[in-house]
Amino acid sequence: MEKELVVCKIDGIEIFCENDWTIMKAAQTANIQVPALCYTPDLSVVGSCRICVVEIEGETILQPSCSTLVKNNMVIYTHSEKVNYARKIVLEMILSQHLADCLVCDASGECLLEKYSYDFGATGKMFQKAQFNPIKHGDLPDNSLIKFERTKCILCGKCIRACNEWTHKDALSFVDKGEMMRVSTLYDRSLEDNGECIFCGNCINVCPTGALWEKEAAGKGRFPDIRKIKTICPYCGVGCGIEVSAKGNSIIKVRGDMDSPVSKGRLCIKGSFGFDFVNSPQRLVKPLIRNSKGELEETNMIDALIYIKNKIDEIKRNNGIFAGLASARCTNEDNYIFQKFMRSVLHTDNVDHCARICHSPSVSGLNMTLGHAAMTNPIEDIDAIDCFFVIGSNMTSTHPVISWRMIRRIKEGALLILVDPKKSPLSKYATMHLQLNPGTDMALLYAMMKIIIDEGMQDTDMLNSRCEGVDEFIAEINKLNLDDMIQQTGLDEGDVRLATRLFAISGASSMYYAMGVTQHVFGTGNVVALADLALLCGKIGQGPTGINPLRGQNNVQGACDMGALTGVLPGYRSVDNKADNKELSELWGADLPEKKGLTLNEIMHEAAEGNIDFLYIMGENPVLSDPDSNSIIKALEKTDFVVVQDIFLTETAAYADVILPATSFAEKDGTFTNTERRVQRVRKVIDPPSKDMLDDYQIIYRLAELCGANWKYNSWIDVFEEIRKAAPIYSHIDPNKFDDKEFFWPGDILGDSVKRLHQGEFSRGRAKLIYFPLPEYPYKATPSFPFLLIIGRLYEHYHTGTMTRKTKGIEKLQSEPFVYINPKDAIKLHIKDNDFVKLISDNGEIELKCKLTLDVKPGNLYTTFHFHEAVANKLTNKRILDAQSKMAAMKVVMVNIIRK
Ligand code: SF4
Ligand code: SF4
Ligand code: SF4
Ligand code: FES
Structure with missing residues (x-):
């Protein structure tokens, strides 16, 4: 349909709109509320409930506003007598099929059926009540997480559409017709056994009544008893918005935040249901100190901190070695204060965190080629991509909400080239699935680049005007033998050629990758090769195209931004750059180490050799997460003094000399930075269960003061204000404006967030094509390890x-x-x-x-x-x-x- 500007009048207000807008959309832009039961933004429109009907001047039949388009000069009434009466009839018909046990319903107070019945005076007495029918109204077999009461279902179908359109599953559908029509699963099986449901909870979130509900939340509190607070999911780097319902000091349930620009109401199983840990009786609530018998004894926070401070003094007197691990799970403020403490109080650059073992090759590789080490594009750019190149990412498991957006785009016609040695749920959407030999990514990427050069598919404009090192790079690629590379990958040459052509000649091609690319001893080479490929075809720095490392943990991007990496000061400034070092030492009022320290793996290696005296671990569990678990245990045992700060007594905390109880994400204020560089507000929902528990940054702040630092922070906002000075990429972010604005880093000269990196010019000026020699294939089968x-x-x-x-x-x-x-x-x-x-x-x-x-x-x-x-x-x-x-x-x- 060709777009035209039209004008209509709704309830006397003139509204300028486009001719493809519905009446509902036009009304919403003028803040006119029209009731809706089967409509939810971002789901397809079915127009079945008829509660949203409106009167249009000159027409005798009322029209559903959610599915009727505006026309020029249309005059519409959303609350005329005729309209309100029609709504009452609609509601009476629904109520005749509805059990309406509102007195004991969990949804009471937030149920739309209850609200509209009250608004339009429907009582459920106009028509004869339907008899309970065990097939139509009976419950489905039980499951672990979701309660489904069909007596409360009004057949709006939103759960079916959310399952299908948001999560791309077919767990639910309408079965039977007429009076017997109901929502069910295949063969009326339990959601747990029907082979489709992945318990994302999105069906619950869109249900307008109490028909679908969180099983664990049932009976725990109704609307008047609970407070709802919007914050950010503490799991993966997608950073979905969540709305947490709490009663007293307990979390009752979590739903997707419909207003979140990242997720628009969607969540995965972790975001919807993974919250028992906050109220777990296993939480650490008191500091613990290991006594002379080797047993952990409870103490209070101040005594624990004095004990640590005395140990720090002793180690300083003996010129001992300090090291610390920050946390990708903690807030930006926690990480900023942690690295500041390590560098300005303990005077060591031996500070790192688990990004070292996930995306450190992205930091090194993208910095050297492009100048910024982060996703080049916002998640929303997925909606404009023609060809996705997904490599080394099991994203339906690790970044579900991003993967579902991508699948939606693929269903609209975009191509997917999937590079993964293993089949995954994404495989079924792949135009081509290149199931290569594990660890042969660089061979594949170089093979693709050789094909591009041989077939003349490179973007000469991009290479000439925006890149450097081009001739040297192409000369190296020309020396490579295509057959050898293809053979290493185990792929078919024809498939590689076709995939290369699809990527190179599609309009907007974009790369998404994760740890299948980075977690190798040639990880930096892999990342550099990806950047080279994107530059060679001009699929970066131009609109929605780009190269996007999907960051794993909720705040791994932020922890890196804050300088919780060896050698990296806040805002990616360098410890060994004199000007950076001077500026930060002036801001912090202390001398800082001038040389790069030990990285995570080096710290653990030295510790296992008995060369580390003091190890401070905040919110990490290296015994399970780091390579060579047995040597990590040895490192913890051999280190003179280990402090672990966490929310549970983890496998790592079990080896600590002092354990400090920290608050969880639900008990603190601050910020997380998600995978797309979006800085988001984390809001406190409940109080921690004990007064001895503090936010991570507050624990370290108090310890720093005991050690003689003169820091002044009254709240997380004071810390954030200092971050703005220490990390110029955050300088445009006003911590008081998170409710009104979206913030990405960096900002431009006008102080606006830069959503797409490298547009017009790369962050390092000209992008650099770099050739990393192709490593010999390291994963060779032997008789002992086949x-x-x-x-x-x-x-x-x-x-x-x-x-x-x-x-x-x-x-x-x-x-x-x-x-x-x-x-x-x-x-x-x-x-x-x-x-x-x-x-x-x-x-x-x-x-x-x-x-x-x-x-x-x-x-x-x-x-x-x-x-x-x-x-x-x-x-x-x-x-x-x-x-x-x-x-x-x-x-x-x-x-x-x-x-x-
Ligand atoms: S939980 Fe998710 S997958 Fe399961 S039925 Fe609901 S929407 Fe579908
Ligand atoms: S279960 Fe809820 S969302 Fe699904 S059809 Fe029934 S009322 Fe609508
Ligand atoms: S996709 Fe990630 S951020 Fe979103 S709900 Fe799931 S775990 Fe949380
Ligand atoms: S909301 Fe429009 S017909 Fe249901």
């Missing part, structure tokens, strides 16, 4: 499971670790489904159950690192590190598998 084990993540669990594994419903769905094997290999080894097996690497061994699947290729195995019962990182090692980023080989390890 299998290649890939380590990844599950949709249901997060990181080391400290939070998700405390939610009963989630734990019931995924309660134990598995290793996945191809049936061909299983038959050879006489392994059956659910058999116990032993995985053995040259570093360690673990025991776990085995599952047969065609998702992994013969010769490959797959497992995850969430479970303390089988610590996958006992198998990995950190003997060799990536030269630039110091990343260890954590994604793939050679193993043997033996049936127990």
